Amino acid sequence: MPAARTAPKVAAMRILHHMPLSPFSRKVRLALKEKGLDFELSQERVWERRPEFLALNPAGQVPVLEDEGGQVVADSSAIVEYLDEVYPERPMLGRNAAERAETRRIVAWFDGKFHAEVGLNLVFEKVTKRFFGLGNPDSAALRIGKQFIGPHLDYIAELSERRRWLAGSEFGLADIAAAAHLSCIDYLGDVPWEDFPRAKDWYARVKSRPSFRPLLADSVAGMRAPPHYADLDF
Amino acid sequence: MPAARTAPKVAAMRILHHMPLSPFSRKVRLALKEKGLDFELSQERVWERRPEFLALNPAGQVPVLEDEGGQVVADSSAIVEYLDEVYPERPMLGRNAAERAETRRIVAWFDGKFHAEVGLNLVFEKVTKRFFGLGNPDSAALRIGKQFIGPHLDYIAELSERRRWLAGSEFGLADIAAAAHLSCIDYLGDVPWEDFPRAKDWYARVKSRPSFRPLLADSVAGMRAPPHYADLDF
Numbered sequence: 001m002p003a004a005r006t007a008p009k010v011a012a013m014r015i016l017h018h019m020p021l022s023p024f025s026r027k028v029r030l031a032l033k034e035k036g037l038d039f040e041l042s043q044e045r046v047w048e049r050r051p052e053f054l055a056l057n058p059a060g061q062v063p064v065l066e067d068e069g070g071q072v073v074a075d076s077s078a079i080v081e082y083l084d085e086v087y088p089e090r091p092m093l094g095r096n097a098a099e100r101a102e103t104r105r106i107v108a109w110f111d112g113k114f115h116a117e118v119g120l121n122l123v124f125e126k127v128t129k130r131f132f133g134l135g136n137p138d139s140a141a142l143r144i145g146k147q148f149i150g151p152h153l154d155y156i157a158e159l160s161e162r163r164r165w166l167a168g169s170e171f172g173l174a175d176i177a178a179a180a181h182l183s184c185i186d187y188l189g190d191v192p193w194e195d196f197p198r199a200k201d202w203y204a205r206v207k208s209r210p211s212f213r214p215l216l217a218d219s220v221a222g223m224r225a226p227p228h229y230a231d232l233d234f
Numbered sequence: 235m236p237a238a239r240t241a242p243k244v245a246a247m248r249i250l251h252h253m254p255l256s257p258f259s260r261k262v263r264l265a266l267k268e269k270g271l272d273f274e275l276s277q278e279r280v281w282e283r284r285p286e287f288l289a290l291n292p293a294g295q296v297p298v299l300e301d302e303g304g305q306v307v308a309d310s311s312a313i314v315e316y317l318d319e320v321y322p323e324r325p326m327l328g329r330n331a332a333e334r335a336e337t338r339r340i341v342a343w344f345d346g347k348f349h350a351e352v353g354l355n356l357v358f359e360k361v362t363k364r365f366f367g368l369g370n371p372d373s374a375a376l377r378i379g380k381q382f383i384g385p386h387l388d389y390i391a392e393l394s395e396r397r398r399w400l401a402g403s404e405f406g407l408a409d410i411a412a413a414a415h416l417s418c419i420d421y422l423g424d425v426p427w428e429d430f431p432r433a434k435d436w437y438a439r440v441k442s443r444p445s446f447r448p449l450l451a452d453s454v455a456g457m458r459a460p461p462h463y464a465d466l467d468f
Contacts, residue, residue, distance in 0.1 A: 057339075058389070059347055071332055075346075077311065078338035085331045097319045098305055104312035105291075112309075113293055155292070 014039040017053065017064040019046065020218040021127050021187060023119060024076035024111070025063040026180035031080050031173065033211035035087055039065075047132045077111070080173060092173040103167040106159070106174035110181045114152050121145025123184050127223065146190060153191075157198035166202075171209075179206040183215055189226040193234065200234075208232050248273040251287065251298040253280065254452040255361050255421060257353060258310035258345070259297040260414035265314050265407065267445035269321055273299075281366045311345070314407060326407040337401040340393070340408035344415045348386050355379025357418050361457065380424060387425075391432035400436075405443075413440040417449055423460040427468065434468075442466050 016032065016039050018025035032039050044053055044062050057064045057074035065073045065082070073079045084093050094100040122145040125137035156178060159166045167174035182203060185191050193200045206212060216230040228234035250266065250273050252259035266273050278287055278296050291298045291308035299307045299316070307313045318327050328334040356379040359371035390412060393400045401408035416437060419425050427434045440446060450464040462468035 059339075059343055061347075071335070073335045074339045075342035077342060078335050081315075081338060082331055082335045085334070097316055100319070101305070101307045101312050101316045104315060105293075105308045108309035108311060109293055113295075 012066070012068060012070060014068050015042050015066040016040070017042050017044045017056065017066075018062050019044060020220050021123055021184050022062050023115065023123070023181040023184045024061075026183060026215055027076050027111075027173075027177050028063045028065065028079050029214065030176045030180060030211050031083055031092055033214070034092065034171075034176065034209075035083060035090055037083070037087060045131070077107070092176065094167065094172065099168060103172055103174045106167050107177040109155075110152075110177045114178075114181050117148040118145050118152065118185060119181055121148070122188055122190050126188055127220065130222075146192075149185065149191065150196070153196040153199040156202055157196065160202040161198060171206075175202075175206055179203065179212070183212075187218070187220075187223075187225045187229055189229075193228075204232070204234070207234075246300070246302060246304060248302050249276050249300040250274070251276050251278045251290065251300075252296050253278060254454050255357055255418050256296050257349065257357070257415040257418045258295075260417060260449055261310050261345075261407075261411050262297045262299065262313050263448065264410045264414060264445050265317055265326055267448070268326060268405075268410065268443075269317060269324055271317070271321060279365070311341070326410065328401065328406065333402060337406055337408045340401050341411040343389075344386075344411045348412075348415050351382040352379050352386065352419060353415055355382070356422055356424050360422055361454065364456075383419065383425065384430070387430040387433040390436055391430065394436040395432060405440075409436075409440055413437065413446070417446075421452070421454075421457075421459045421463055423463075427462075438466070438468070441468075 014032075014037065016025070016028060018029065018041055020043070029041070044050075044064075046053070046060055046062060049060055053064075054060055056066070056072050059074065061074070063074075063076055063079060065071075065079045067073065067082075067086075071082075073082045080092065084091055093103045121141040125141045125145070129135060129137065156166065163169060165171045165175050166178055182191060193203070207216070219225070248266075248271065250259070250262060252263065252275055254277070263275070278284075278298075280287070280294055280296060283294055287298075288294055290300070290306050293308065295308070297308075297310055297313060299305075299313045301307065301316075301320075305316075307316045314326065318325055327337045355375040359375045359379070363369060363371065390400065397403060399405045399409050400412055416425060427437070441450070453459065
C-alpha cells in the first residue's frame with residue numbers, strides 16, 4: 001500500500017501569495033503578524049499568469065491567502081475581514097459597529113483614494129510597469145503622485161493627533177492600511193517626511209512595531225531602497 | 235423657553251447621500267431595499283464640495299449613509315458591512331466566514347476590476363467628466379471600456395450557471411454589486427446583451443426584483459437611457 005494513502009493528513013501551512021511592493025499584500029502581512037498568526041510567504045509573479053495561481057484567484061491579483069484548513073481567500077479586504085472573523089482575538093477592525101465603520105472608512109480612503117492619487121502614479125509607474133514590460137515611467141504621472149501625497153500626510157497628522165491612532169485610541173487596521181501604502185512609496189524614496197513631521201511621528205510609531213520588521217527587510221531586484229527606509233530613527 | 239429645547243428629540247429619517255449613476259451608491263440603494271430598510275435619497279453634487287457634505291465624509295465621495303440613530307457611515311463597503319452587522323435579518327454577505335469571503339471576493343472584483351477596466355472608461359468619460367467640466371470623452375478610453383466588458387459578462391455567466399446566484403445558492407451582495415455596476419453601463423446603452431445571453435438571463439432575474447425598480451426610474455439631466463434600460467423584458 002503506498003505510504004501516501006496511510007499517512008495521516010498533515011495540516012497545511014498557512015501561505016500568503018504576495019508581491020513585495022504590493023500595498024494590499026503588505027496590509028495582509030501586517031495584519032497576520034499583528035494577530036500572531038504564522039504564515040509562509042510565496043512571491044507570485046502575477047504577470048506570468050500561472051494557471052495554478054489563477055485557479056486560486058481568477059482575478060490574477062495578490063494577495064491570496066491559503067489558510068491552514070485549506071480555505072482560500074482572495075482580495076485584501078476579504079482576507080482581513082475573514083481573519084477578524086475566524087481569529088477574533090486582538091480584533092483589528094474595532095469593538096463595535098461604529099468603530100468598525102470608522103476603521104473601514106479609513107481603510108477605504110487609503111486603498112481607494114490614496115492608491116488612485118499616489119500609489120498608482122508612483123508604484124505602478126516605477127515598479128509595476130517594469131515587470132509587465134509596459135515601458136518607462138510617465139513623468140506627468142510621477143509629478144501628480146508626488147503632488148498628491150501632501151494632503152494625505154496632513155490627514156494622517158490630523159487623525160493621529162486627535163485620536164492617538166488613525167481610527168481611535170487603539171492601533172488597528174486603519175493604521176495598518178495607511179502604513180502599508182505609505183511604506184511602498186517610502187521604499188521608492190518619495191515620501192517628503194521632513195515637510196510633514198507630525199505624520200512622520202505617527203509613521204515612526206508604526207514602524208517600530210515588531211510586525212513591521214519583515215517589510216523593512218524586503219528588497220526588490222534592481223531597486224534599492226533609500227537608507228532611511230529600514231531605519232527606525234529616520 | 236424656545237420650543238426647540240422642550241420638543242422631544244425626533245428620530246431622524248435614514249438618509250442616503252448619493253448620485254444616480256454612481257455604481258457604489260446603487261450598490262447601497264439595492265442593499266437597503268433588499269433589507270427592507272426605509273430611507274430618503276439626497277442627491278449630492280460632489281463636484282460642488284459642500285462644506286456640510288465634507289463634514290460627513292472628508293473624502294468628498296458618495297455614498298454616505300446617515301442612519302436613524304445619527305450614525306454616519308461613509309464608503310460603500312463600510313456601509314454594507316455596517317448594515318449586515320446592525321440589521322442582521324436577511325444577511326447579504328453570507329451565513330458563515332467562507333460564504334462571506336466568497337461574497338467579498340466577488341464584490342471586490344466588481345468594485346475594483348470591473349470599475350477600473352469598464353466603469354471608469356465609460357461612466358467616468360461620458361458622465362463624470364461632464365459634471366466636473368473636464369471636457370469631452372476620450373475615444374481611446376471608450377474603446378477600452380467596451381472591449382473589456384466581455385470577459386466580465388462571461389464570468390457572470392459562468393458563476394450564475396454553476397451556482398444560480400453569483401456567490402452561491404442565495405441572492406446576495408455579490409449579485410447586488412455586479413448589477414449596480416452593470417446597470418450604470420446599461421444606462422449608457424453600452425452592454426452588448428445580445429452577445430451574452432447567459433449573463434443577460436442572470437441580469438433579467440436581478441432586474442425583476444422589487445429592489446431594482448427605483449434604479450430603473452432614475453434619470454440624469456441631458457442623458458436619456460435607451461428604451462431597454464427600464465424594460466424587464468429587454
